[in-house]
Amino acid sequence: MNKPVRRMASILAMLVGMSALAACGGIPLSSSPVAGPEITDDVDVTIGFSPQGPREGATQEEIVTNFVLAATNPQNDYGLSRSFLAADFAEEWDPDAGVSIRTGAGTPVTVSETRVDYSFRTSASVNREGQYKQERESANATLPFTFVQEDGEWRIAQAPPGIVLLEDNFAQVFREHALYFFDPSFNYLVPDLRWFPNRADISFRVVASLLTGPSAWYANGILLSAFPAGTVVGEGRVSVESGVATVDLSDVASSANERDRERMRQQLSASLSSLASVTNVALTVEGSPLGIPDSGGTAASSSLQVNPLPLVRKGNDFGFITNDEVTPIRQLSAKVIEIDGSGGALSRGGSAMAVLANGNVWAVRPGRVEPLRVDERGGLAVPSIDTFGFIWSAPRSSARAIQVFSLDGERKEVQTNLPADARVLSIDVSRDGARILLYLSTAGGPRLLMAGISRLESIPVSLGELVDLPVGGATPIDATWVDDRTVATLSGSGDDTTVSTWMIGGPSENLGNVPDGSAIVGGNGGEDGLRVLTDSGELFYPRGTVWQGTGNSGSFVATQQ
Structure with missing residues (x-):
């Protein structure tokens, strides 16, 4: 889904009210469970659409085409859509079973005297639970519709559950x-x-x-x-x-x-x-x-911010940069330079840093604690550090060899089902510490994987089910968390390196090209907080779909947790 479509969706969402299924949901019996106007019942959400009910004498193909279009008006439990259905089927049809999102015009084809098939190309879908799945490539889909006559007019007697929406219409409905x-x-x-x-x-x-x-x-x-x-x-x-x-x-x-x-x-x-x-x-x-006490200021955090300035190494200086001048982190920056750091991630609060230096991974802490080499396997990817102070490290040659280390160098085994043939381009734990993002290169092409992190008393023990985000075939370079629900990739080569974002459970978006991009990090403010470092050491920031130089430079830019 492109950026203008998503912006239109946001604008219309501020203008319209929202609604729901009528089924109650329940917590599983396991202890580990798998600005606009006020919303009112008479809100009209069909802004921009004018679907019509069945006209007198309509053909079967016209009925199917207009039935599909009627789904742009979900009010009254898709009452307009149901007007195309036979009386016996109107109550049985289940529009909330899911959504097929099509990329272009659909085609109705008469198969028999009482059947019409509706064919289209689909790019994504939403299931009954509201979970969005984007396909790596669009695919053909065909839905069968059967007909009966009621009072001399054709009506749909059988139709698949769910609805079909054009991609642009989905963003508004x-x-x-x-x-x-x-x-x-x-x-x-x-x-x-x-x-x-x-x-x-x-x-x-x-x-x-x-x-x-x-x-x-x-x-x-x-x-x-x-x-x-x-x-x-x-x-x-x-x-x-x-x-x-x-x-x-x-x-x-x-x-x-x-x-x-x-x-x-x-x-x-x-x-x-x-x-x-x-x-x-x-x-x-x-x-x-239900009586509820006040949280007393102990409420959980849902929006985690970092220092708005990029964290970079520039020559023999390491710290936060502005106007191409570096402000060092007290008792930490000098240690990063001392071990000749070339990449890394700063922990939340700045209490520790995971640093890549000369192919090894180090734990660096302020104060009198000397830098500690925690992973000596060589050929390692830039590490990540989570909110609990654990360092995540893997050889670039093998994602399955990922390991976790405490700041004292104690190794923790983490069970994963990562692909055996995958090379590691980037490892990034989310700021909440609950998820990990891995950008991989495999024999079958690039893979961008997100997985939940299972912990025992804060210690990582395994990764959950892998969520495969459908990246394209461009050469993978780097990835990062944009915010708590979106990730970004840097891919391509030479002058043609591109930034794309991927919602965890939503559509992707192309943010344009940054020639010769070599690394990407997130910041604050979603996409506006992204920074890309180029091969020449320049830092770029997004302005719409155009990337502009910040006037700052460095040899590496670090992730802030």
């Missing part, structure tokens, strides 16, 4: 919503992105989906929910009035202790923050208020 779950330390709220249609009771859909738990790739304790197992939306559902979303829960929610009740409110507040009409959250259980 659906909107992204982040469901928030805790990392095992309960210090961070981590987003799990979903896409829901812009219907008036969207607050219910968000809450019901939150209660079903996180996506499968965050299962087995990678992310946690504070809601007691089996919690569903109560009969009072979700109501929004004067900025307050009152969420009614089933009786099982009353079993939560005070600490978990506060965490439940944190999850709901963060997850409903995408709705401009919601500024506060109240919880009830079967209609009665």
Whole structure:
């Protein structure tokens, strides 16, 4: 999905209200669960669209074509779409089963006297849970429709579940919503992105989906929910009035202790923050208020910021750069220069740094602690360091050989199912410490993998299910986290090096070319915080789809956690 489309989606999302499925969701029984106007029930979200119902005497092919177009109006449970269906089938059809996103015009073809097939090319899909999947390449799809006559007019008697939307229309009919779950330390709220249609009771859909738990790739304790197992939306559902979303829960929610009740409110507040009409959250259980203590300032973080200045090495100086002048980090910068650092990552708070120097990985800390070589295998990739102070390191020749080290040099084995033939271009742990991003080169082409990190008392023990982001075939160079839900790649060669972003559970976007790019790091403010270092040592920043020089330079730019 291109940038103008996503911008249009954001603009329209500020103008329209949102809505939801009518099914209640529940927490799995495992303890490790796998600005605009106020939203009202009569919001019209068909801005820019004017789909029509079936006209008198319409042919079967016209019925199919207009039935598909009618899905741009999801109001009244897709009432307009249902007007094309036979009476017996209208209630049975399930539009919320998923979305096929097409890239161009669809073609209806008559197969028999009572059947029409609708063919199109699909680039992405959304499943019932709202999880978006982008395909590496568009593919052909064909949907069968059968017909009956009612009162002399053709109506659809059978159709596949779900809807079909043109790519541009999807960006206006659906909107992204982040469901928030805790990392095992309960210090961070981590987003799990979903896409829901812009219907008036969207607050219910968000809450019901939150209660079903996180996506499968965050299962087995990678992310946690504070809601007691089996919690569903109560009969009072979700109501929004004067900025307050009152969420009614089933009786099982009353079993939560005070600490978990506060965490439940944190999850709901963060997850409903995408709705401009919601500024506060109240919880009830079967209609009665649920007592919740104040967090006392201990609320989990959901937005992690870093120093806005790039962290670079420039000659014999290392530190934060502005106006091409470097300000060193006290008791740390000199040690990075001492070991001849050529890449690295600074921990949250600046208490430690993982540094690549002469092919080895070092733990560097301020104070009187000498730099410690923790990984001596040679030929190593630039390491990452997580929020718990563990250094992630792997030889460039083998992703499967990834290892984790404490700052004292103790090696920790991490179980993974990373591909055996993969070479490592970059390793980046997210700022919340719950996920890792690896940009790899394999015999089958580049792969950009995201995986959750399973921990035991903060110690990494394994990686979860691999999420394969569908990067193209350009030569991989480097990757980074843009924010808590988006990653970026630098790929290509020579004058043709390109920056692209990939939402974890959303579409990709091309951010343009930076000639001779060699490294990329994230900062603050999403895409605006990205910085690219070129082979000549110049730092570039994005301005729309054009990259401009910052006036700063260096031999390497470090990641800030």
